[in-house]
Amino acid sequence: MKRLIDLPPHPNGWFRVCESDELTVGQVEPKHYMGHDLVLFRTESGKVRVLDAFCPHLGAHLGHGGKVEGEDIRCPFHAWKFDSETGELNEVPYAKKMPPKKACINTWPVCEVNGIVFVWYDSEGRPPSWDIPEVPEINSGEYTDPIKKTFVIKAHPQEMAENLVDPAHFKYIHGNDTVPPAEAEADGHILKGKIDLTYTTPRGDVEGYVDVSAYGFGFGRTLFTGVVDTIVVITGTVVEDFKQEVVIRFYVKKMGDEGAEQAVAQAFTDEVSKQFLEDQPIWENKTYWHKPQLCDGDGSIAVFRRWSKQFYPEGSLQ
Ligand code: FES
Ligand SMILES: [Fe+2]
Numbered sequence: 001m002k003r004l005i006d007l008p009p010h011p012n013g014w015f016r017v018c019e020s021d022e023l024t025v026g027q028v029e030p031k032h033y034m035g036h037d038l039v040l041f042r043t044e045s046g047k048v049r050v051l052d053a054f055c056p057h058l059g060a061h062l063g064h065g066g067k068v069e070g071e072d073i074r075c076p077f078h079a080w081k082f083d084s085e086t087g088e089l090n091e092v093p094y095a096k097k098m099p100p101k102k103a104c105i106n107t108w109p110v111c112e113v114n115g116i117v118f119v120w121y122d123s124e125g126r127p128p129s130w131d132i133p134e135v136p137e138i139n140s141g142e143y144t145d146p147i148k149k150t151f152v153i154k155a156h157p158q159e160m161a162e163n164l165v166d167p168a169h170f171k172y173i174h175g176n177d178t179v180p181p182a183e184a185e186a187d188g189h190i191l192k193g194k195i196d197l198t199y200t201t202p203r204g205d206v207e208g209y210v211d212v213s214a215y216g217f218g219f220g221r222t223l224f225t226g227v228v229d230t231i232v233v234i235t236g237t238v239v240e241d242f243k244q245e246v247v248i249r250f251y252v253k254k255m256g257d258e259g260a261e262q263a264v265a266q267a268f269t270d271e272v273s274k275q276f277l278e279d280q281p282i283w284e285n286k287t288y289w290h291k292p293q294l295c296d297g298d299g300s301i302a303v304f305r306r307w308s309k310q311f312y313p314e315g316s317l318q
Pocket of ligand 1: 055
């Protein structure tokens with residue numbers, strides 16, 4: 001039987017396209033996400049813009065040699081200039097008359113929050129219907145700068161996200177002693193989950209919990225409390241069908257001891273990297289059942305499946 005992932009490959013939502021510090025004023029970058037060639041740039045007023053890459057004139061890629069001029073972008077091939085907000089052609093320096101049918105480039109909705117640039121993808125072209133929230137802790141000065149780690153996984157984002165609500169796999173894939181008690185609830189586009197944990201430390205057991213919020217499949221924030229408070233900000237973006245780029249950022253609450261903070265961040269990075277490597281062969285080889293056989297220990301998978309449906313065109317999930 002052939003491996004079949006019967007899910008639309010590009011769910012709707014906000015998806016990361018770069019880190020804020022990767023794009024300075026005037027910088028122009030080519031990118032490829034959601035199966036689209038894109039150009040990203042920061043205008044002189046500091047706004048990030050994302051447009052389809054190819055010039056409507058003779059098809060040059062604006063990300064390879066395009067120039068920012070004020071709030072506009074100029075094509076490297078014949079110097080046509082476009083308004084970056086509307087995508088409209090506003091200058092052809094060598095023409096006596098502008099082309100009769102006004103050329104226009106498709107623009108993508110952008111937001112920049114938590115040091116990350118996101119674009120809005122909607123398979124039916126609708127405008128954004130929710131926002132990516134600020135994570136107050138990481139902007140409070142109380143947490144370290146992030147340690148970042150990038151993974152490329154050949155799997156659908158829904159399949160990866162389902163891990164969050166799959167308590168049994170923590171025992172059988174990741175080697176946890178027990179199946180942790182977990183609960184999840186959907187709140188519109190947000191899925192909230194909580195797992196209670198007991199940490200064994202030299203000073204005895206410490207009660208803690210993991211608090212997870214997923215905003216669609218493109219952005220998630222996890223708070224680990226107990227021994228040392230740590231925030232994990234995760235983004236996932238589909239590059240091409242069933243290939244995803246995942247970036248994980250670790251922020252540790254400052255303890256007044258930089259060495260200890262670094263050690264905690266490193267321990268988290270190592271643990272998450274280990275878990276990704278353990279999950280990867282499952283994700284990259286599994287099939288997808290619309291109606292899986294579930295048991296009473298399978299946590300909130302049914303809740304997760306109902307929540308997931310809103311990110312696809314109506315009726316595309318059974
Ligand atoms: S291809 Fe862009 S101006 Fe000619
Ligand atoms: Fe996992």
